[in-house]
Amino acid sequence: MTGFGARLVEAVAARGNLCAGIDPHPGLLDAWGLDRDPGGLEKFALTAVDVLAEEVSVVKPQSAFFEAYGPPGVAVLARVVEHARDRGALVLLDVKRGDIGSTMAAYTAAYLGDAAPIRADAITVSPYLGFGSLAPALGAGEGLFVLARTSNPEAGGLQNALLANGKTVAQSIVDEAARCNAGAASLGDVGVVVGATIEPGELDLTGLNGPVLAPGFGAQGATVDDLRRLFGADLPGVLPASSRDVLRHGPDPVALRDAVRRTQASLTG
Ligand SMILES: O=c1ccn([C@@H]2O[C@H](COP(=O)(O)O)[C@@H](O)[C@H]2O)c(=O)[nH]1
Numbered sequence: 173m174t175g176f177g178a179r180l181v182e183a184v185a186a187r188g189n190l191c192a193g194i195d196p197h198p199g200l201l202d203a204w205g206l207d208r209d210p211g212g213l214e215k216f217a218l219t220a221v222d223v224l225a226e227e228v229s230v231v232k233p234q235s236a237f238f239e240a241y242g243p244p245g246v247a248v249l250a251r252v253v254e255h256a257r258d259r260g261a262l263v264l265l266d267v268k269r270g271d272i273g274s275t276m277a278a279y280t281a282a283y284l285g286d287a288a289p290i291r292a293d294a295i296t297v298s299p300y301l302g303f304g305s306l307a308p309a310l311g312a313g314e315g316l317f318v319l320a321r322t323s324n325p326e327a328g329g330l331q332n333a334l335l336a337n338g339k340t341v342a343q344s345i346v347d348e349a350a351r352c353n354a355g356a357a358s359l360g361d362v363g364v365v366v367g368a369t370i371e372p373g374e375l376d377l378t379g380l381n382g383p384v385l386a387p388g389f390g391a392q393g394a395t396v397d398d399l400r401r402l403f404g405a406d407l408p409g410v411l412p413a414s415s416r417d418v419l420r421h422g423p424d425p426v427a428l429r430d431a432v433r434r435t436q437a438s439l440t441g
Pocket of ligand 1: 365
């Protein structure tokens with residue numbers, strides 16, 4: 173099977189680089205006139221995915237908002253992931269998993285590969301048990317987005333801390349990801365998460381040869397200009413991610429479609 177990086181390059185060429193988040197915040201369910209229960213969750217998420225998964229290259233369901241409803245919520249998540257893939261989008265499941273090697277193998281079996289019960293194309297992972305603990309998920313052609321420099325204001329103290337080798341924690345994660353992607357023909361399978369809200373110059377991404385998920389665009393305040401300042405004019409390999417700023421235009425599918433198209437256009441304009 174073609175690796176995730178190559179599939180992503182193809183998808184972005186066809187549909188652009190916006191990553192649309194499916195984040196069923198309780199407040200958004202209220203705004204859409206839906207109940208805060210598994211039925212409301214399902215209506216919200218399937219309406220969103222029906223529209224967004226036909227427009228963008230990557231959709232990113234936020235697992236936490238589904239897990240919050242217990243097993244019925246996880247069942248909805250499984251349907252959302254399948255539905256999105258059927259509509260031609262790649263699914264990046266935002267689950268931020270990471271554990272000792274043997275447990276990481278179980279997370280990999282849960283979400284990646286054809287036998288996975290919730291089969292995503294890529295997942296977000298946390299490297300804070302050591303980058304090497306992610307080994308069970310590496311090398312199988314599946315997509316991983318490793319948290320490097322996240323968009324939240326609390327992150328800088330830890331992620332910009334200097335290691336004994338003089339690099340920041342975040343830079344060393346980027347460099348480990350780059351090692352995994354070395355020699356990949358188009359784009360490697362191992363991406364990093366770098367918030368669109370961080371300061372330009374904090375990280376050197378030039379050797380990554382992999383995708384960059386850039387959340388923080390939209391509701392968290394980062395703009396297209398911020399994205400360009402951080403990642404360069406053409407945003408090569410960068411997936412700006414927006415959830416609330418698009419979803420607030422629902423539940424009308426036409427308004428939702430217009431909003432996602434406007435956001436896509438803003439990235440190329
Ligand atoms: O550094 C990170 C990593 C992940 N996220 C996730 O992205 C979305 C952002 O939602 P918005 O509504 O566009 O703010 C959410 O699921 C986060 O968990 C992030 O924001 N920052």
